[in-house]
Amino acid sequence: MTKKRIVFIYQFLTFGGVESIIKNRIKYLKEYAEIDLIFLYDLGAKDIFNDLPVKLYIEKNIMKVKDLILNNKYDIVVSIDTPQVHRILKMLPKYTEVILEIHTGYYENREYIREKNIPKNTKIIIVPSNHFKNLIEQEIAPLIIPIEIVPNPVGEDFFNSEINFEITKNQDVIPILWIGRFDNLKNWRESVKIFSLLLQENKYKFEFLFIGGYKSFNSEIKGFLDYLKKYKIMPFTIWLPYVNHQNIQKIYRLIDKRGGLFLSTSKSESFGLTVAESMASMCPIVASNIQAYKELLDDGKAGYLYELGNPNDAKEKIISVLENQELKQEKVIYGYNKANEYFFPKKVVERWLNILSIK
């Protein structure tokens, strides 16, 4: 069987979630397809695909993108939240299948859906979760295009990472991990408020680890640092603007090994990749009770859910994790099994291929 030629198109090449999803898919997709990637803008993350057998194009000129697609005679063109190319996708020959993937949890970035800027020749829309499918169905109505769910894959490393060194001192300091962009949707301010409340607990000593903010606007960084000071958590904070994606899984493991947990305060997510990664790494989770996390954590079976906007509730849930080791372990194992069953890259890719009738 000849391999299909597939191209993924995405706006910005960053160190974000979409790039991780593409990376994790490629490893298994390459058996069935030749993969090319087109990004409109490189924001400094060009090297992340170096170790993969893909052709990478950075091209902001839409007409040149069109030429690229036509010259390379792709069988399948997958546009991921990149409405800029939709007008050229409409013009593609019939043999090219057009697939749209919608991953953005940012309401304003889904304007193109609500404006019905969808190429007429779109075969399928793919979304990463059930609740997001419902949301997109509402936003896209009255258009009728089949919407399928393919969960996001979690890198294999997360499922079997090992820590082969001893952490010697300060075992009594409990680390709480938060990962994300410093923007309103990720709701980092709420995490600061939660951390501030935790510091008032005399029974435990905490340390807060923020990962995010690389290439953020200066005003966002200033806002973040000011907030840490305002809530008096700065002396207890470790801030890593960027961590190599290969190392993130080690961090989840470390957090678990030191008795800590992962906190997510998002106001909205299409899937919740960091929570899924945490599940695969067997790191305990406390997350806001948004639809995405309810679905991902099976209504709290795989982690604790707190009421979004209620830092006190989050604090109590965190203390529960620390005080109820058996229940914590139960949830962690449930989460791991679920991640293994649904988010392991091979299984995700199989589902993706089945939907596209490639395999």
Add this chain to the structure above:
Amino acid sequence: MRKIWSWLNRKIYISVNIIKEEGFLIFFKKLHWKIFSNFHNLFKNLKERKYLDKLKKTLIKYNKVVIIISGVKINSYSGSRTIWLTKEFSKRGYLTLFIYFTWRKSEWKEIGLIKGTNIFLLPLGLFTEQFDFILNYFNMISKKIFIIEVPFLQMEEILPLANAINFITIYDIKDDWEEFNRRGEAPWYSNDIENFICRNSNLIITVSPGLKEKFSSFNPILIPNGFDPFSFQNIEDHKKNKNNCKIIIGYFGHLTPSWFDWELIFDTAKDNNDFIFHIIGSGASQEIYSNLPENIIYHGKIDHKLLTKYTKDWNVAIIPFKDIPLSKNADPVKIYEYLYLKLPVVVTGIPNLSSYPYTFFARNKKEFEKFIRKANDTQIDNNKVNEFISKCTWEKRVNVLEDLINRTILLKNEIIIPQWSSR
């Protein structure tokens, strides 16, 4: 039109959220900052850019680099730890980017490579304005070290970025900044920032057992101060001035008001006519200089290389620091230099120095006077001093530091999170 409307909508959405979360004041502050920072970027000083281009070009020749954040400028008078570390790294072939503090922009005069060295000078203000560009210049360099010698506020932004770009980040606790601040110096100091720096550095080193204890939760490694045997000219043996019965007592170094005990010196000089004090350095108030008694001779600032011209006539060296927490945690560079110059030393305020050879620790004025006389009568055994002092050169100190850095590089790949590797 639709695009503008969508952009406007997004901005309103963000603004409303900021107002909701942080209030009007922060919102207007951010708005102001956003507008004016953009203007500022438009009119960046071209001259400054020229030097940054020069730095970029200089970098090509190097495969290892150290950035040192310093509170002092490099000059021939000052012998602070920061400067000695800088010189030692430069000798070892590191491009040493020496970032020095100034109070005003008008003091941004020394910028560029110092002739015959690997030291590149850059004012902190300029570095702070452009740090994201500058740190990214070093992306391709494999061995890169970032040393904070003073916990300036700006480090809250710069240090995490240095970590992100894979610098080995080091906080060198060389002074008790909290105590300085308590005594009215280092007005910029913030305990929160210092703790943040500790928590976010790969490696913490310190100069004294007191500071090691104070920061014990961060597990600092003790690397005391040292001396450079090649930094002095024409070292001559000390001659006991038998012709008169005066005791020549000397001090060189900064006359930091917080810890230098002028009262002790004045009172001792007044009560002991056979003592002659020679004071070299700067930093005291005009009032002190104008009221010096006859047997206290003030020389002002003297080039470090020329110090031996003065010390050759001294009988005893002193470190007269006040008995306060600030002094207790100090490790003066001069103790190693005095001993190298074979001078017995009388110290106040720093009890942990009492274990050093030919060093007398005095708890009060009476003991100070007594130990000066005792030190004057002491015959120095050169072998004994050499055995001690040979381990205290800057070369040896930086050997230890480089070894730690190399080990941290190995660990950093494993552990990623600053501080967790050393705890």
